Amino acid sequence: MxxxxxxxxxxxxxxxxxxxxxxxxxxxxxxxxxxxxxxxxxxxxxxxSVHHIPRLTAELPLAELTLKMWHGIKDLLDGYDCGYRQVGHLKIAEADEDIEPMHRIAEGVERHCSIKEVHLDRQSLFRLEPELARNCIAGIFSPECGYAQxxxxxxxxxxxxxxxxxxxxxxxxxxxxxxxxxxxxxxxxxxxxxxxxxxxxxxxxxxxxxxxxxxxxxVRPVALMMTVLAPMRPVMSTVIGLTRRMLSIKQFENGTVVIGGGYRGTPEMETGHTTLNYSKLGYNLRAATEVFPVLAQGQVVRSWSGIEGLSPxxxxxxxxxxxxxxxxxxxxxxxxxxxxxxxxxxxxxxxxxxxxxxxxxxxxxxxxxxxxxxx
Ligand SMILES: Cc1cc2nc3c(=O)[nH]c(=O)nc-3n(C[C@H](O)[C@H](O)[C@H](O)COP(=O)(O)OP(=O)(O)OC[C@H]3O[C@@H](n4cnc5c(N)ncnc54)[C@H](O)[C@@H]3O)c2cc1C
Structure with missing residues (x-):
């Protein structure tokens, strides 16, 4: 049977x-x-990273619901700690011409849903993340976002x-x-x-x-690459992205710093294995140290990639x-x-x-x- x-x-x-x-x-x-x-x-x-993608307005109602669910994830999972921390997401502008489009996108989010976006000038940006490089000039902070394991x-x-x-x-x-x-x-x-x-x-x-x-x-399969640095003293408190360049950085509670942002290796769908592209990993790490100079003192522990499917x-x-x-x-x-x-x-x-x-x-x-x- x-x-x-x-x-x-x-x-x-x-x-x-x-x-x-x-x-x-x-x-x-x-x-x-x-x-x-x-x-x-x-x-x-x-x-x-647990943060909404502001340019996709069709996704915002789901984003709003999912953020609320993340805020209560421990209860949802019967008291299990999946490492969710609501530290906020910070999107950073490095050039004057990035500020106006960044603000427009944030206003679009607020028009379509109740997710809050806080505009930061240079001074408030450095108050939030004092170790940022001085070429960072403004930001949008989304306090409802964060990260999980x-x-x-x-x-x-x-x-x-x-x-x-x-x-x-x-x-x-x-x-x-x-x-x-x-x-x-x-x-x-x-x-x-x-x-x-x-x-x-x-x-x-x-x-x-x-x-x-x-x-x-x-569906286009891609192998997105990540790198983790050995534990460091606390150097950042939020999940960070850039408006112009591909970069995402966060520091976990154990001090490790995880760097990504969308650079790609090569996927093999039959075996599920991937091959890293070391020159692209190099760009990724350079961008990270340009935004957080202190990361130049970090020690790379490991890089890896995972296979993601992109819809048209x-x-x-x-x-x-x-x-x-x-x-x-x-x-x-x-x-x-x-x-x-x-x-x-x-x-x-x-x-x-x-x-x-x-x-x-x-x-x-x-x-x-x-x-x-x-x-
Ligand atoms: C490096 C990297 C960084 C990312 N960062 C983020 C981030 O910060 N925030 C975010 O929101 N998203 C991020 N993403 C995207 C996110 O991880 C994926 O969108 C999400 O995990 C997809 O989940 P899934 O369950 O659909 O797919 P998967 O996790 O791929 O699970 C699908 C499963 O199906 C199994 N499977 C496939 N075919 C069969 C079959 N025929 N029979 C049985 N099993 C099968 C596979 O083995 C696989 O385990 C990232 C992705 C990568 C790779």
Missing amino acids: RTSFDAIIIGAGIHGCSLAMHLAVRQLKVAVFEQTYPARHASGVNAG PARTVHGFRAKAERHGAQFFNSSRITNARRRGRVWEVSTAKDVFEAPIVVNCAGAWGEQVAGWAGDKVT DMLSIIGPSANEEGFWHSFAHSTHGFYLGPAVGRVLAETIVGETPAVSLTPFHIARFMSSGSA
Whole structure:
């Protein structure tokens, strides 16, 4: 006899685990299949920044909800500390001509939602971050943002999902899914499982999984690189980004400094391995020391990269299949998936079980990429 579930989730990153938790607390019998182990890919190796992406207005209602959920994440995860710290996010202008566009973007955020953005002149910028280089001239501070420990967060969701009965199958790659009447048959190399609901949480591998429901979209896999410096005395208090250059820096409570910002290595999708690009890592570290000169005294411990999937318009793909009943998506989170994880899991679970979702997922539906002829 085949093993049956109410919902089968493909992928145990933050999206698979958050959704599993939100469905399991609603009494669904949930199975999560992961080709490696939970948090192995982007969700476990990302920069951990929890801040909204101001230029994506369609994402702001979800951003608003997710920030509220992060503020209460310890309660949501039954007292588990996933390392979330609300230290604020600081976006910095290094040139006069960056100030006006930076302010316009911040005003756009405030027009579309209730997330607060505080404009900082040079003096208040240095009051907040005294070790900044003197070429930094202004900033926008988002006090509701912060950072968390990526792998710990995924395991917090996984553990709560398991406490509510969800089953995790590791080293279990799903090789196909096909619908027979109202039920989906989902196959691994060894077994076939059944459920009326299948959810594609396969991250950068989501394009192939979407194809099993006849949904066509091109997802670009990229290998985003990060570097960590050995523990230093406290040198910064906020999560920092630049308006003009690719850079993101934060210092964790143990003194380590994590540097990223979007420089890319090379992904290998079959093996899940990546190759670093050392000259680009060099630009990344140079930019960091130009903004925080004290980091030149830091010692590099390790650089790594993780595989992320980019959708054609850089918005996540979330919601129902355009073709098949019972097939759902939450993938290609396009560099914002970690901070969105808590809210996307909740809103998708609400939608799947027929509750009124806290936020409309319509702007994220995969159907936006398919003309009526191809869907
Ligand atoms: C270096 C780096 C830094 C980043 N920094 C940030 C940040 O600071 N803030 C932020 O918000 N976002 C950040 N991101 C983006 C964020 O990490 C991702 O958007 C998010 O983790 C995606 O989560 P996911 O669950 O969709 O995908 P993943 O974490 O990739 O999980 C998908 C899982 O599906 C599994 N899978 C795939 N196919 C199958 C199959 N057929 N069968 C079984 N399992 C399968 C994979 O093995 C994988 O474990 C960063 C990403 C990277 C790589």
